[in-house]
Amino acid sequence: MRKSLLLVTAFLISFAGTPSKSADLTLCWAAWDPANALVELSKDFEEQSGHNMSFEFVPWPNFADRMLNELNSGGKLCDLMIGDSQWIGGSAEAGHYVKLNDFFDAEGITMDDFIPATVTGYAEWPKGTPNYWALPAFGDVVGWTYRKDWFERPELQAEYKDKYGRDLGVPQTLAELKDVAEFFQGREIDGKTVYGAAIYTERGSEGITMGVTNALYNYGFEYGNPDSPYELEGFVNSDGAVKGLEYYKELYDCCTPPGSSDWYMSESIDAFRSGLVALQMNFAFIWPGVHADPNVGGDRSGYFPNPAGPGGHFAQLGGQGISVVSYSGEQDAALEYIKWFAQEEVQKKWWELGGYSALRAVVEDPGFVTSQPYAQTFLDSMAIVKDFWAEPAYASLLLAMQDRVHKFVIAGQGTAQEALDGLVEDWIEVFEDEGKL
Amino acid sequence: MKVSPLEKAAEATPQKLGRSIRGLSDRAIAWIFVTPTILLLLAINIFPLIWTIRLSFTNYRANRPNADIKFIGLRNYERILTDSDIWQTMQATAHFLFWTLLLQVVIGFALAWLINRKFKGTGLWTTIIVLPMMLSPAVVGNFWTFLYQPQIGLFNYLISFLTTIDPSSFTMIGEVSLAPWAIVIVDTWMWTPFVMLICLAGLRSIPDYIYEAAECDRASSWRQFWTITIPMVLPFLMLAVLFRGIENFKMFDLVVLLTGGGPGSTTELTSINLKREAFEKWRTGYASAYAVILFVTIFGLASIYVKALNKVKDR
Numbered sequence: 001m002r003k004s005l006l007l008v009t010a011f012l013i014s015f016a017g018t019p020s021k022s023a024d025l026t027l028c029w030a031a032w033d034p035a036n037a038l039v040e041l042s043k044d045f046e047e048q049s050g051h052n053m054s055f056e057f058v059p060w061p062n063f064a065d066r067m068l069n070e071l072n073s074g075g076k077l078c079d080l081m082i083g084d085s086q087w088i089g090g091s092a093e094a095g096h097y098v099k100l101n102d103f104f105d106a107e108g109i110t111m112d113d114f115i116p117a118t119v120t121g122y123a124e125w126p127k128g129t130p131n132y133w134a135l136p137a138f139g140d141v142v143g144w145t146y147r148k149d150w151f152e153r154p155e156l157q158a159e160y161k162d163k164y165g166r167d168l169g170v171p172q173t174l175a176e177l178k179d180v181a182e183f184f185q186g187r188e189i190d191g192k193t194v195y196g197a198a199i200y201t202e203r204g205s206e207g208i209t210m211g212v213t214n215a216l217y218n219y220g221f222e223y224g225n226p227d228s229p230y231e232l233e234g235f236v237n238s239d240g241a242v243k244g245l246e247y248y249k250e251l252y253d254c255c256t257p258p259g260s261s262d263w264y265m266s267e268s269i270d271a272f273r274s275g276l277v278a279l280q281m282n283f284a285f286i287w288p289g290v291h292a293d294p295n296v297g298g299d300r301s302g303y304f305p306n307p308a309g310p311g312g313h314f315a316q317l318g319g320q321g322i323s324v325v326s327y328s329g330e331q332d333a334a335l336e337y338i339k340w341f342a343q344e345e346v347q348k349k350w351w352e353l354g355g356y357s358a359l360r361a362v363v364e365d366p367g368f369v370t371s372q373p374y375a376q377t378f379l380d381s382m383a384i385v386k387d388f389w390a391e392p393a394y395a396s397l398l399l400a401m402q403d404r405v406h407k408f409v410i411a412g413q414g415t416a417q418e419a420l421d422g423l424v425e426d427w428i429e430v431f432e433d434e435g436k437l
Numbered sequence: 438m439k440v441s442p443l444e445k446a447a448e449a450t451p452q453k454l455g456r457s458i459r460g461l462s463d464r465a466i467a468w469i470f471v472t473p474t475i476l477l478l479l480a481i482n483i484f485p486l487i488w489t490i491r492l493s494f495t496n497y498r499a500n501r502p503n504a505d506i507k508f509i510g511l512r513n514y515e516r517i518l519t520d521s522d523i524w525q526t527m528q529a530t531a532h533f534l535f536w537t538l539l540l541q542v543v544i545g546f547a548l549a550w551l552i553n554r555k556f557k558g559t560g561l562w563t564t565i566i567v568l569p570m571m572l573s574p575a576v577v578g579n580f581w582t583f584l585y586q587p588q589i590g591l592f593n594y595l596i597s598f599l600t601t602i603d604p605s606s607f608t609m610i611g612e613v614s615l616a617p618w619a620i621v622i623v624d625t626w627m628w629t630p631f632v633m634l635i636c637l638a639g640l641r642s643i644p645d646y647i648y649e650a651a652e653c654d655r656a657s658s659w660r661q662f663w664t665i666t667i668p669m670v671l672p673f674l675m676l677a678v679l680f681r682g683i684e685n686f687k688m689f690d691l692v693v694l695l696t697g698g699g700p701g702s703t704t705e706l707t708s709i710n711l712k713r714e715a716f717e718k719w720r721t722g723y724a725s726a727y728a729v730i731l732f733v734t735i736f737g738l739a740s741i742y743v744k745a746l747n748k749v750k751d752r
Binding site for chain 2: 068069072090094193202203258259260261262276395396399406407411413433
């Protein structure tokens with residue numbers, strides 16, 4: 001009797017000790033280097049939680065199409081979504097994402113622990129209100145990479161100083177950046193013709209917008225009247241904005257490689273890594289890969305934030321937050337992942353693996369700026385970010401901008417003023433359709 | 438007594454079932470066979486068409502399933518027909534259609550005429566010529582993107598070799614003036630073999646005795662070409678134009694891979710533009726109206742063309 005009682009007790013204890021049912025979680029994101037780092041990082045989560053992680057990574061040009069279709073159709077493929085920052089409004093309003101406020105409160109996760117720009121950019125909707133739909137997952141921003149080894153060549157330094165009257169170094173303003181790019185354009189270096197800069201010109205998804213905004217913001221472009229939302233006239237097409245757009249076209253015309261009329265992240269990386277360009281505009285996520293590259297890595301490359309312009313000093317925000325998809329059948333396990341991901345030690349490892357942590361405890365650590373050669377540039381850049389619209393109609397707003405800007409910058413159709421006036425008309429039409437005007 | 442297989446089958450049929458089938462008229466049996474097909478057709482063709490027409494009068498957006506759908510009358514149609522961007526894509530499509538059809542018919546017919554002369558290695562040459570149309574458009578698009586690269590592309594080097602122009606001084610897919618021709622060249626390279634095969638079938642269907650009779654009448658080769666070859670191949674040619682015309686009107690994959698519709702919107706054909714409106718901007722109502730306009734245009738043009746084709750065939 002005693003023996004059987006013991007057996008029953010052992011049986012019950014073994015059940016009581018079993019962790020909650022293991023779940024199969026699918027995390028959806030773009031197919032890029034940080035995604036591989038996340039796969040590596042998530043192995044710890046699998047080990048600790050007993051859940052199985054699967055990943056659905058889609059290349060950037062198709063990422064928005066594929067994932068927004070998935071969300072709009074109420075698909076159950078993704079339990080966790082690392083969606084682009086601009087999706088937050090639409091996904092929150094359409095009920096694609098689970099609101100995380102109660103979860104954050106219950107688990108003691110506070111947004112004060114994250115870089116403020118990433119909270120606003122990746123987690124909040126409506127902007128500026130404490131309504132959170134994501135946890136900042138990957139901080140990213142447009143910055144510049146340059147060929148430090150070329151810049152350090154004495155003969156090039158001397159020639160540059162003769163021509164421009166200043167040292168060949170990291171450009172402090174957009175005008176200086178254009179001079180540097182012009183200086184390298186068509187130059188023979190080590191028997192090879194090289195060009196000034198690889199910049200974003202892509203038309204199909206978001207490329208040229210993510211590029212041109214780095215010039216527009218710094219010449220005075222604003223998305224609207226800060227005191228009167230959706231008042232666009234005179235802000236989107238201000239004199240400064242027109243000059244900014246003209247600057248970007250001049251940069252494209254004077255200083256980019258032939259055939260770069262439809263370039264985005266991957267084409268710019270390829271151009272830089274193959275030694276075709278002296279400067280490269282790109283999101284910060286590429287910096288770990290550049291640093292490790294056998295051809296251009298190590299001391300051969302340097303990094304700097306988007307230079308200032310006459311109207312200010314800003315850089316285009318990239319990056320994403322991680323959200324729980326409301327159609328997921330594994331929401332509890334998905335929330336468990338977010339809780340695990342928000343931990344300081346996990347975030348530290350995330351940074352070590354090549355992921356840009358948005359946790360202040362990581363980036364404000366005294367050792368952070370010296371941990372990688374691009375760490376300081378990342379911090380400096382994150383301090384000057386500005387983002388595109390995150391409205392539910394962001395896709396229509398983005399496509400209108402893509403069309404107008406690409407037609408002017410790449411195809412040379414019309415004037416900068418006409419392009420921005422047309423953009424104002426397009427955006428007003430979108431907001432009218434949305435019932436916001 | 439020997440029993441035939443038919444009688445065996447009749448015996449095997451249960452009497453009740455046999456009686457019930459015997460009780461049906463031929464027309465009823467025909468309906469039984471045809472009904473599934475009609476239902477399928479209604480479900481996948483007619484219903485979506487009617488639904489599209491309905492949506493074209495609304496402000497519906499597929500990415501806002503919970504939003505109110507407003508009936509806005511002909512507003513979408515009015516917007517489309519007065520939108521200069523839409524007319525620009527129509528122009529780009531017309532340019533693409535005209536030049537691809539012209540070049541494919543001329544080159545395809547010339548190749549068919551040469552192949553039809555039956556020389557040594559005809560089979561091998563035919564196989565080599567038809568290779569491009571066997572490739573996937575995705576492969577062709579990527580392949581030609583590399584060929585057109587100003588730094589490493591063979592196309593630019595070939596032009597440079599022939600004209601002494603610097604290969605990196607022009608960009609076929611990046612310049613407004615060249616991009617429309619870049620897509621014409623690739624489509625012509627890929628689909629001329631298709632036109633050639635149809636023309637070859639036409640040329641081989643002409644009986645030899647007609648040419649023999651013409652030679653007896655001392656008709657010159659030129660005269661034979663214009664009065665025998667061309668009229669007899671014309672229905673085949675027109676059929677090839679119809680097939681290629683319809684295909685190129687809805688051209689999407691090849692151009693997206695090559696130029697993405699750019700630079701600017703110089704190579705944005707109607708199908709690309711329609712896709713952007715429907716699945717990127719999510720203006721479903723607007724895109725439905727756009728689709729209806731394109732459908733009516735293609736249907737009207739194809740009807741006129743088929744009538745002309747029938748007239749030529751009856752001649």
